[in-house]
Amino acid sequence: MFRTLSIIIFLATFLGIGICCLIFPCSKECRWGPLAILRRAMRIFTMLFLEQKLSLVGALRKLVYLLALLCFLVLAITSFYPVLVLKEPIHGYWLMLHATFAPVFAICLAVLAVMWAGNCRFNRNDWPWLTRIIERVTLAKRVGDEPSDTAPGLGRKITFWLIVVLALPLILSIISSMFLLFGTYWQELLLDIHRYTALAFAIVAIVYTYLMIRAKMRE
Amino acid sequence: MKKGLIATVILILSALVLPAFAGTDSSGRSPSQPEEKLLGDESDGSRAVPIHLIPMYPENEDGEKGFKIAGDDDILLPFSTRWTCGACHSYATVSKGWHFNAVDANAAPGRPGQPWILVDASTGTQIPLSYRPWPQAFKPEQVGLTPRQFTKLFGRHTPGGGAGELESKNPDEFMREFISGKLEINCLACHNPNPEQDQAGYAIQIARENFRWAAAASCEFASMSGSAIDMPETYDPFMPMPLNDPKKTPPGVSYRKDAFDEDNWVFFDITRKVPNERCYFCHSNMDAGSDSPERWAADEDVHLTAGLKCVDCHRNGVEHNIIRGYEGEEFISANLLAATSSCEGCHTMGRLGAPLLKHAHAGIPPVHFDKLSCTACHSGPWPGEKTIQTKTSRAHSLGIAGINKSPEVLPHILSVVFAKQSNGKIAPHKMFWPAFWGTIKEEKVTPIDLEVVRKTVRNILAKQRLPRSGDWRVFTTEHIAEGLNLLQKKIEGKAVYVSAGKLYQIDNEGELTAAEHDAAKPYMWPIAHDVRPAAQSLGVRRCEDCHATDAPFFFGAVAVDSPIVSERDSSKEMVGFQESDRFYAWAFAFSFVFRPWLKVIALGCCGIIGGVILLYALRALACIVKLLAGRS
Numbered sequence: 001m002f003r004t005l006s007i008i009i010f011l012a013t014f015l016g017i018g019i020c021c022l023i024f025p026c027s028k029e030c031r032w033g034p035l036a037i038l039r040r041a042m043r044i045f046t047m048l049f050l051e052q053k054l055s056l057v058g059a060l061r062k063l064v065y066l067l068a069l070l071c072f073l074v075l076a077i078t079s080f081y082p083v084l085v086l087k088e089p090i091h092g093y094w095l096m097l098h099a100t101f102a103p104v105f106a107i108c109l110a111v112l113a114v115m116w117a118g119n120c121r122f123n124r125n126d127w128p129w130l131t132r133i134i135e136r137v138t139l140a141k142r143v144g145d146e147p148s149d150t151a152p153g154l155g156r157k158i159t160f161w162l163i164v165v166l167a168l169p170l171i172l173s174i175i176s177s178m179f180l181l182f183g184t185y186w187q188e189l190l191l192d193i194h195r196y197t198a199l200a201f202a203i204v205a206i207v208y209t210y211l212m213i214r215a216k217m218r219e
Numbered sequence: 220m221k222k223g224l225i226a227t228v229i230l231i232l233s234a235l236v237l238p239a240f241a242g243t244d245s246s247g248r249s250p251s252q253p254e255e256k257l258l259g260d261e262s263d264g265s266r267a268v269p270i271h272l273i274p275m276y277p278e279n280e281d282g283e284k285g286f287k288i289a290g291d292d293d294i295l296l297p298f299s300t301r302w303t304c305g306a307c308h309s310y311a312t313v314s315k316g317w318h319f320n321a322v323d324a325n326a327a328p329g330r331p332g333q334p335w336i337l338v339d340a341s342t343g344t345q346i347p348l349s350y351r352p353w354p355q356a357f358k359p360e361q362v363g364l365t366p367r368q369f370t371k372l373f374g375r376h377t378p379g380g381g382a383g384e385l386e387s388k389n390p391d392e393f394m395r396e397f398i399s400g401k402l403e404i405n406c407l408a409c410h411n412p413n414p415e416q417d418q419a420g421y422a423i424q425i426a427r428e429n430f431r432w433a434a435a436a437s438c439e440f441a442s443m444s445g446s447a448i449d450m451p452e453t454y455d456p457f458m459p460m461p462l463n464d465p466k467k468t469p470p471g472v473s474y475r476k477d478a479f480d481e482d483n484w485v486f487f488d489i490t491r492k493v494p495n496e497r498c499y500f501c502h503s504n505m506d507a508g509s510d511s512p513e514r515w516a517a518d519e520d521v522h523l524t525a526g527l528k529c530v531d532c533h534r535n536g537v538e539h540n541i542i543r544g545y546e547g548e549e550f551i552s553a554n555l556l557a558a559t560s561s562c563e564g565c566h567t568m569g570r571l572g573a574p575l576l577k578h579a580h581a582g583i584p585p586v587h588f589d590k591l592s593c594t595a596c597h598s599g600p601w602p603g604e605k606t607i608q609t610k611t612s613r614a615h616s617l618g619i620a621g622i623n624k625s626p627e628v629l630p631h632i633l634s635v636v637f638a639k640q641s642n643g644k645i646a647p648h649k650m651f652w653p654a655f656w657g658t659i660k661e662e663k664v665t666p667i668d669l670e671v672v673r674k675t676v677r678n679i680l681a682k683q684r685l686p687r688s689g690d691w692r693v694f695t696t697e698h699i700a701e702g703l704n705l706l707q708k709k710i711e712g713k714a715v716y717v718s719a720g721k722l723y724q725i726d727n728e729g730e731l732t733a734a735e736h737d738a739a740k741p742y743m744w745p746i747a748h749d750v751r752p753a754a755q756s757l758g759v760r761r762c763e764d765c766h767a768t769d770a771p772f773f774f775g776a777v778a779v780d781s782p783i784v785s786e787r788d789s790s791k792e793m794v795g796f797q798e799s800d801r802f803y804a805w806a807f808a809f810s811f812v813f814r815p816w817l818k819v820i821a822l823g824c825c826g827i828i829g830g831v832i833l834l835y836a837l838r839a840l841a842c843i844v845k846l847l848a849g850r851s
Contacts, residue, residue, distance in 0.1 A: 089586065092800075096807060103820045110824040113831045121835065167828050175821040178814070183578035188585050 002192075003083055006199055010084075013203050017210050044213055061115045068108035069209070074101045076202050102174075109167045120160045127154075153215060159208035166201045169193060259307035260537045271487040272480070276302035278400065278431065280457045290479035294459065297435035297472045300379075304406045308537060316539020319380035319404055321350040322366070327551045328352050329543060330641075333744045335373045336614050336630040336651065337362060339669060340685055342676045343694050343718065343782035345630040346655040346666055347742045350382065355653070355742050362655075363668035365389050370402050370430065375422030376501045376613045380404035383430060394452040400431025407438050409497050412490045415439030418500040422619045429470045431456065440478035440485065445470040498529040501612050504649075506600060506634075507626035508607035520749040531571060532560050544747060546592065547642060562593035574753075583758060592646035592745070596757040599635045599647040599746040602771035605790065606633040606778050609649055628689030631780040637772055638743055638796035645797050648743040652719055652780045656702065657738070658712035659724065664738035667710060675709055676702040691782035699723050699783065700731040719781035719789070743796075766811045773797075773804045 078098040082090050090098060124130075173194040177187050259269075277296035279285035284302040288295065301310045313319070320326040334347035334356045348364070349356035359369045359382070366385035374383055383402025387393065402425065407416060421437035427446035429436065436443030445468035447456070454460075459469050478485050505514060518524070522532070534556055535541040542548065542560045549558035558564055565573040580587075600607070609632045616622045634649040656676065657666045679701050683692050699716050703725050706714040716723040722736035757772065758764045765772040776790040794801050 089589075091586070092803060096803070096810065099810065099817070103817050103824075106821050106824040110827040113828050117831050117835055122839075164828055164832060168825055168832070171821050171825050171828075175818060175825070177584060178582065178818060180582040182581060183576075184580045184583070184585060184588070185577045187580070187583065191585065 002195055002199075003087065006080065006084055009199060009203060010080075013206055017206070020210075043217065057115075061112075064108050064111045064115070068105060068112060071101045071105035071108060072202075072205055074098075075105055079198060080202070106167075106171055109164070113164050113167075116160060117164070120157045122154075122157060126157065153211070156208060156211045156215065159204050159211060162204045163201065163208060166197055166204060170197045170201050173197060257307050257309050260309050260312065268489060268491055271489045272484050273303065273306070273487060274482075274484050276306070278302060278403075280455075287483060288474075289483040290474060290476060294457070295472055295474065296457070297432040297441070299431075300403050300406050300434055308406075310404070312537055313406075313539050314380055314384075314404060316535065317541045317543070318378050318539065321381050322385055326351075329548065329551050330545050331356070331744055332543075333611060333613060333649070334742065335359075335369075336632075337364070337372070337669065338629045339673065340629055340689070340692055340782075341680060342656065342669070342672050343691065343716075344655050344669065344672070345651060346653055347651075355738075355740065357666055362666050363670050365392060367392050367396060367399075371425060371428060373613070374402050374425040374430075374433075375616060375619065377402075378405050378408040378501075379434065395428070395447075398450050398452070398454050398456055399428040399447045400456070402430040402433060405434040405437070407434060407487070408500075409493045410489050410491070411438060411487070411497075412494050413439045413488045416497070418497075419619050422616070427470070432470055432472050435472050439488070440475045441472050443470070443472055444468055492528060493530045495523060495529050498533075499612075500618050502529075503617050504609055504611040505617070506607050507610050511607060518749070518751075521752040522750060524752075525572075527571060532565070534560065545745070546644075562597075579753070590643075590645060592640065592644045594646050594745065594747055594750075595637065595644075597753075598748060598750050601751075601755070602635055602637070602647075602757075602775055604771055605776040606636060608632065609634045611649070623689040625688040625690075627686075629691065633778055633780065635746060636741075636743060636777055636796055637775075637793055639798050640745060647746040649746055650741040650743040650777075652741050653739065654718040654782055655716075656706060657715050657717060658710055659715045659722070659738075660712050662737075664715060664717060664722070664736070667706065667714075671709060672706070675705045679705075693784055694782040695784055696723075696731055696733075700725065703731070718783055719779045719786040720791075721786075762811055762814070763808075766808045768805055768808045770808060773799075773808065 075098060078094045078101075079090055082088050082094050173190045176182065177190045182190060275288040275298035277285040277288055278299040278301065285296060285299075288298055299305075304310070315323065315326070328351040331353040334349040334353065336345055337348050338345045346362060347356045348359050348362065348369075350358065359366070364372070365387055366382040367387050367389075370383040377383070379402045384404075387396050405421065408418060408421065416439060417437045420443075421433050424430075424433040424436045424443060426448075428448040429443065429446060431447075432443050435441040447454075447470045449467040450456075450462075450469060454462075454469065456470065459471070462469060474485075480486075505511070506517075523529075532544055533542050535554065538553075540552060540554045542552065542554050542557055544561055546561050546563065548554075548561065554560075559568060559570060563576070565571060566576045566579075569575050608626060610617060610628075611632060612618060614630050614632060615628060622628075630651050632649050632651045635647045636650050637645050638648050638650075640646050655666045656672045657664045659665075679698050680692050680694070685692060699718075703714045703716060703723065707725070713724060717736070717739045720735055720739045720741065721733040722739050723731060723733050726732045753759065764770065768774065771793065773792075773794045775793040777793055777796065779786055779789045779791060781787055792801065794804050797804075
């Protein structure tokens with residue numbers, strides 16, 4: 001069941017991203033010729049490089065993000081490829097690679113959570129309709145400066161917090177199984193939790209990355 | 220018109236009568252009709268054991284039921300279990316049971332088990348034999364053993380029946396067979412709880428070829444004298460005549476005077492629940508290493524310590540289709556309890572008070588249950604750096620007076636070896652390295668008749684004494700080459716010698732070559748007992764019980780046993796028997812060094828992430844609280 005569900009969800013996600021690209025292109029002059037696509041791909045690739053205007057903290061943040069992206073790729077491939085393509089559970093060198101990159105990914109997630117949480121705070125510009133309702137109901141007055149234009153959009157904020165929240169059960173489900181706490185029944189349950197959380201995490205991470213690329217290309 | 224009427228009547232009568240005879244067996248019974256059940260074949264529901272005060276019947280000279288045995292008979296014949304026990308319990312049904320059906324080509328062989336091991340140190344032979352079609356085991360006739368010779372060699376540790384009841388096709392054995400009789404199923408070997416039931420005595424009678432007398436001689440109310448093996452071929456056991464040679468005593472049985480009541484009926488002490496000691500006679504084993512504890516210092520199987528008997532798990536009905544208890548047996552066995560009498564069967568249902576698995580195995584990832592059998596962690600001796608030599612009842616004649624108790628006595632059985640079974644799971648095994656002379660044709664190796672080998676090869680090492688320890692003689696590759704050259708002149712096909720996992724043969728240049736070959740692979744059979752308690756199972760201390768770079772489970776040394784001197788001190792790594800990548804096993808084990816760090820890092824990161832979530836969740840809560848309080 002997990003395999004079928006994963007395939008359906010992944011296909012739906014990529015399909016959704018593809019449709020979004022078509023309906024809402026990054027720029028008005030979006031072209032689909034091979035040269036245009038190549039140029040766009042090169043531009044996405046150069047986004048991986050450190051920008052000269054970044055501060056030390058900014059550079060560190062970007063490096064941690066790139067490392068997290070790499071770890072995510074490895075973890076996603078090592079976990080989903082055997083299950084979806086080979087139709088067998090993770091074992092052997094797949095498992096060893098997965099277990100090697102997992103703690104690195106966990107560290108990156110923790111650093112990114114600390115570094116980006118501030119920027120990804122929700123504010124009144126994210127929910128204008130909610131702000132209007134609250135002002136009418138509570139008669140509260142608007143106080144404070146307008147948020148910066150460089151803050152991430154609502155979509156990225158939501159996906160960021162989803163990633164942070166999903167990271168907890170994702171890590172805890174597999175780490176707690178390594179202690180002498182849970183018997184076979186709970187071990188199987190924890191493994192299922194890890195699987196399905198990983199699926200949700202992967203989808204959210206893909207969407208986040210897509211939104212990040214869109215935002216950078218618009219800049 | 221009359222003729223037509225007569226013909227019609229005949230036709231009608233034929234139509235009525237003929238179908239009754241169509242499709243019937245020799246007894247006139249239709250094959251679809253079940254065999255008639257005797258008095259003792261079906262239970263009336265009472266758990267009490269009926270009193271077996273019964274008449275005894277022998278087998279007569281025609282192989283049929285003789286006259287009732289009386290205590291004052293002039294010629295006392297041994298009782299026959301077929302005609303005595305068989306009066307109430309269908310002998311034919313019982314003979315299809317697991318302990319007796321090895322010779323039945325239709326019997327499902329099931330999981331390969333311990334074979335009979337034919338040993339001849341003078342020719343460097345230890346070869347697995349079985350009538351069951353188990354892989355790597357040879358049929359006794361392939362080494363020149365007739366059923367009678369097989370019975371004489373190995374019937375000592377059987378409950379009779381099987382090969383002991385096959386009629387010989389060797390004309391030289393016809394007369395001996397008449398004298399010895401057949402080795403019938405000995406019901407008392409299992410079902411007699413009386414402490415005077417003498418299975419060691421049974422083995423002695425078989426060695427003396429007293430097959431007909433063996434069952435009676437081993438029970439508590441009869442005794443035996445004489446040997447059939449000493450009798451001339453003209454001897455008639457039913458009309459015994461005095462012999463000229465006073466040193467030769469004809470086989471004869473005598474019964475206790477008080478065994479018979481006034482009707483010449485005899486009380487048989489019978490139990491349904493076979494005592495463990497009866498099973499132990501054929502199913503004991505001991506570690507023969509120098510550091511191995513003595514019997515009294517070793518713990519019994521945890522199930523027995525908990526109060527269970529062997530037959531609480533290994534059950535059967537009148538058909539004696541005994542449960543062997545391995546995973547997957549229910550797909551082969553017709554026994555109703557096969558599925559629920561395996562490890563998983565009892566420990567998932569809580570049968571017989573078994574602790575449940577549901578909340579057990581704390582901290583063990585479920586993948587272990589896909590890759591390992593239950594016995595991998597719970598059975599057999601705790602694995603050491605090197606395999607140890609083990610003795611078993613059937614291989615080493617344990618329990619019989621006068622056997623060689625030396626730890627080095629052949630055959631050399633090694634344990635514990637963790638190897639992959641046919642179902643893909645790793646399980647503990649006992650094993651031994653076959654050594655025998657054979658012929659090879661199209662990569663298939665067939666053993667040579669042992670008598671031919673003895674006559675040809677024995678002289679090569681004739682000057683060497685057989686060690687008192689029962690160990691191998693000292694073979695060298697020169698001896699092997701000489702033996703192969705001698706055999707090549709006497710046999711058809713190409714002569715080879717198998718030993719230590721290799722196949723030795725003389726190449727076209729006349730040189731001795733050795734190469735690994737499938738026929739030389741070790742013969743292995745899974746260990747089920749003794750089961751250790753949970754607190755002594757593998758992995759109970761830490762994962763590194765198995766996942767360490769020096770853990771015996773993967774990297775233990777499996778000794779290579781061989782009569783050839785140059786091969787004797789070699790060994791193979793355990794991981795080679797698990798069809799596993801050695802480097803992966805090592806790397807995975809090495810990664811466990813960092814496992815505590817992984818736990819600390821992961822928990823630390825979870826703490827940080829949790830802190831971030833908590834911080835911003837509290838800030839969001841603060842915001843909501845302010846709004847609801849009417850503040851800006």
